[in-house]
Amino acid sequence: MIRTIPVGLGDRAYEVLIGPGLIDQTGARIRPLLKRGRTAVVADETVAHLHGDRLRASLSTAGVHSDLITIPAGEASKSFEQLAALSDDLLALGLDRGDLIIALGGGVVGDLAGFAAAIYKRGIDFVQIPTTLLAQVDSSVGGKTAIDTPRGKNLIGAFHQPRLVLADLDVLSTLPDREMRAGYAEVIKYGMLGDFAFFEWLEVNGPAVLRREPEALAYAVGRSIEMKAEIVAEDERETGRRALLNLGHTFGHALEAEVGFGEALRHGEAVALGCAQAFRFSVAEGLCPGQDAQRVDRALARTGLPARLDQIPGGPFAADRLIQHMGQDKKAEGGTLTLILAHGLGQAFTAKAVNPEPLRRFLVSEGATS
Numbered sequence: 163m164i165r166t167i168p169v170g171l172g173d174r175a176y177e178v179l180i181g182p183g184l185i186d187q188t189g190a191r192i193r194p195l196l197k198r199g200r201t202a203v204v205a206d207e208t209v210a211h212l213h214g215d216r217l218r219a220s221l222s223t224a225g226v227h228s229d230l231i232t233i234p235a236g237e238a239s240k241s242f243e244q245l246a247a248l249s250d251d252l253l254a255l256g257l258d259r260g261d262l263i264i265a266l267g268g269g270v271v272g273d274l275a276g277f278a279a280a281i282y283k284r285g286i287d288f289v290q291i292p293t294t295l296l297a298q299v300d301s302s303v304g305g306k307t308a309i310d311t312p313r314g315k316n317l318i319g320a321f322h323q324p325r326l327v328l329a330d331l332d333v334l335s336t337l338p339d340r341e342m343r344a345g346y347a348e349v350i351k352y353g354m355l356g357d358f359a360f361f362e363w364l365e366v367n368g369p370a371v372l373r374r375e376p377e378a379l380a381y382a383v384g385r386s387i388e389m390k391a392e393i394v395a396e397d398e399r400e401t402g403r404r405a406l407l408n409l410g411h412t413f414g415h416a417l418e419a420e421v422g423f424g425e426a427l428r429h430g431e432a433v434a435l436g437c438a439q440a441f442r443f444s445v446a447e448g449l450c451p452g453q454d455a456q457r458v459d460r461a462l463a464r465t466g467l468p469a470r471l472d473q474i475p476g477g478p479f480a481a482d483r484l485i486q487h488m489g490q491d492k493k494a495e496g497g498t499l500t501l502i503l504a505h506g507l508g509q510a511f512t513a514k515a516v517n518p519e520p521l522r523r524f525l526v527s528e529g530a531t532s
Contacts, residue, residue, distance in 0.1 A: 165380070167387050169303065170395040174323050178303055178387050180380065184330035185217050185291065188264075189224025192289055195325050197260035201228045202252060204275040205266040206235040209293050212336050217266060217291070228264070229255050237423045239270050240309045242318075248278045262287040262325065268294035268341075269301040269429065273316070276307030280322035290327040294337060295345025296430050298329040299352075299386035304394040304404075310423055314490040315415045321399060329383060334374055342372050343466050344430025347410075347437070349382050350461060352389045354437055355409045358508030360385055365457070368465050406510045409502040410436030416487035417474055426475045434467035435474065443524050444503040454507045471529040481525040481532055485518050 164181035179191070193199065201221065205214055210232045221228045231251045233239045252263070265275035265288055272290055279288035292302035308319025334342070346368065353361025363381075364371070370378035390407065397404040414429070414436030421427045441458045444450035459469045471477060488499055499516040526532045 165384055167384070167391050169323075169391045171323060171398060176323060176325055176327065178327040178329060178391060180298075180329045180331065180384055180387060182330065182332045182376075184328040185213055185333065186220050188217055188289075188291065188328060189220040189222070189226050191328065192221075192262070192264070192326060193224045193226060195262060195287065195289070196226065199226045200257065200261040201226055201264050202255055202257055202261070203228050203230045203264045203266055204248065204271055204278075205230065205232055206239065206268075206271055207232050208235045209267040209271070213266060213293060213333060217264070233271065233274065235270075236425065237270055237310065237429070240274055240316075240423075242309060242311075244274060245278060245309055248274060249282060252278060252282055257282070257286065259283050259286050262289060264289045264291060265302075265324075266291045266293065267297070268292065269297045272297055272301050273307050273319070274309065276305075276322055276324070277309060277319055280307055280320040285322070287325045288322070290324045292327070292329055293333045295334055295342055295383070296348050297345075298334075298383055299345065300348040300390065300407075302327050302329070303387055303390045305398065314419055314487060315423065317490065323398075329387065331376070331379060331383065334379070339372070340428065342374070344428040344434075346372055346465055347430035347434035347462075347467055349386050350465075351407075351409055351433060351437055352386050354441070354458060354504070354507060355406050355502070355510035356508055357385070357389060358506075360389075361457075361461070361507050365461050365464075368461065372465055405500075405512050406502055409504070409510050410434070410438075410440055412436065412488050412491045412499075412501050413439040413484075415491060416484040417479070419487045419490075420479055420483060421474070421476045431468055431474075434462050435469060435471070438462060438469035439528065440502060441504055442528070443501070443521065444505070446524050446527075447503070447520065450504050450506055454504070457507065477529070479525075479530045481522045481530040484525055484530060485522060488521075 167178045290302040292298040305323035308316035371382045410433045414432030441455035462469045
């Protein structure tokens, strides 16, 4: 069964389709979006091997010509160098603004291909086919596209909404368990920030989601996308409520920057730890009940996700260095820190002009060096 969730953005509205077998339906789904039946498929080498032929067969059956562009797998591909290489490949193919790009892969491919689409000939349409749990429930929806720099994650980018998102649940069967856990961090984040009932459901059913049990997986992905779509429609440019989706990200991105955006720490793992830290810092500041932070720790531990600094390779980490990275965060304003904190489970809020001294003390209490 295919579920359709609209993302209501006026004349730029689009649909997110969720269900099994969607890669095989891609040609028929996107043919109406094309003027001359021409696409470029961007995928990393791993995903191209797993799903590229099937996708291109679907396109061919629908009369759509496709060229495949592969990029190296991994976060390192979200770089100026890879953006330049991808842009040159697209230009060499002679795509025009009536064609579109298909991003087939996880968050790295979606971010890179989406950003290339945003700047190619001042903007070309693109379609997201996310192949990881994290990309399905988070990065494929909402139009955020970006690359990383040595100064921080996702600091160079653009808002560029896709024309369509196809979240094929079947492709998750090929996902390594570690990648499933990393994606699950973004799923449970939705419960923490704004849906306590969903968090309670995940406390019971999280292991079933990770086992890819169809009913549990479909509900978790659907509810996550439903929340993301609602928030994006209300606040596309992250001037208000959408910032809440960054729960855990400021803490997590700081750790990713310290570790080096490599294989040692997946983005979802960093987000999981960041969520736990956001709740514990909220407790330390007298904003949140201690038992809620404890429930977050237990829920993450039950699914094998990190909740403590000493679980992250590369430590010990210097508190001042982490705070320095947090200051580079996109939510920072006027040189002051902005964090997403919580009054309780399902009650996240934006805290502006956060005093760095209590934050430094907290990080030291967490195991960072002073």
